[in-house]
Amino acid sequence: MLSCNFFIHTAKAQQTQIRGFVDVDAAFADNKTSFSFGEQDLFITSDVSDRISFLGETVFKYSASSPTLFDVSMERVVIKINFTGNHNLLIGKHHTPVNYWNDTYHHGRVFFPTIYRPLLFSENIIPLHTTGISFSGHDLGKLKFGYDFMLGNGIGSGDVTDNDKFKSFTASVHFKPMKNLRIGGSFYNDIISKGSRKPHSNELLAQEIKQQLITGSVSFFNRKFEFLCEGTYAMNKSDSTGSASDLALYSYAGYRMFNRLVPYVRFDYLNYEANEIYYYNDNTKAFVGGIRYEINYLAVIKIEYQYTKYEKMAHSNTVSAQFAIGF
């Protein structure tokens, strides 16, 4: 009788939803136009009980190195336990809560204000994912204070095992002092073991790196104005090359016209110290200008131009278009 009641209660409490995002793209660069499609992103949310819920995000995407030319990637697998009020324990694979973009837009291109992520992400300045455990709170008090404290396997680890004895630690806080404004800051600490793969490279680290990241972000989105600025100050220290300090930041601004049209600009800046050995050490600046047309909340078209100036590589000019939908 008791078990019967348990199952009845569970069935009534459970609400499962499957939603998704996908985008098709076109880009003009090097005197040719290429059509493509981006990621097909499925996310599942399920309320297991009134205190336990699940969120999963799985991406299907093109991969030249896969025998089928496609990869399936588990981007988020999070079991959330609400232990009191707005305070939660989260276990699983997360987007590391180091800044606004990574913790807000995830893989939903329909939410992205620009076509592509800022260079701060594409150059892997911050660890995009962390598998571990975190405490998280939101909308506390008049300032709507929020926090995330996370312990994870850290950089170089896989999703199922840690590659070393060190754990990464993330501490992130934010608050909303007025409507539509969010200000945040975070600290990330990790020891990246010798033999870990470098970002954007098949090269393996020849020595251990002690990494600390300090990140700040300001976002303001209302019906007319959109502004987002984030910066990460990275310190990578090794025994042989000493400490290298790098700065990565971007600023985005948009202005809504005729309700659905948003012209926008973005500026990206990456600056590495000469003795940097972990990141790909190429100082880079990029300018992005574009227009976003929101057909509705599930269908967005963007057209943008990006000029990227590298210190070591040839400059690039790209015109891109994207049609992103949610379903």
Next chain:
Amino acid sequence: MVQTAFLVLIFSFSGHAQEKTLSVISNVKGAPDEMTNAELKSILKGEKQRWSNSVPVVIALMKSTTDAGRGISKKIFEMDVDEFNKYWLALVFQGKAKAPYFFHSASELETFVTETPGAIGVIETPPSAKIRQISIDGKKSF
């Protein structure tokens, strides 16, 4: 003729400008008897997971395809339907809140709120006498 046209114009403007009154209803378990308009907005925007008595907050709203849903999103959330839907899709996608339950009719919404502990909902039509109504800034309807 001109007088009739003038009257039609006046009535059409007044009808367009008129906003229907809203009532906030809740299950007997969960929500307090009264709250401020700011507290109501905060709750309906998914900023509170549990009531002070620990019962989980469950949000019940009219579908945004209904006239009532459109009116409620404009009056309470100060958003049009697309903004409102995008706001909630983003919040659920971020894992920061549980999605509200949406209903086609006020009677369906009332039944759900009556049967679900912690549920709170907003309707345009006057609620049935049996259901618990919450005062907002001291008023039963606003």
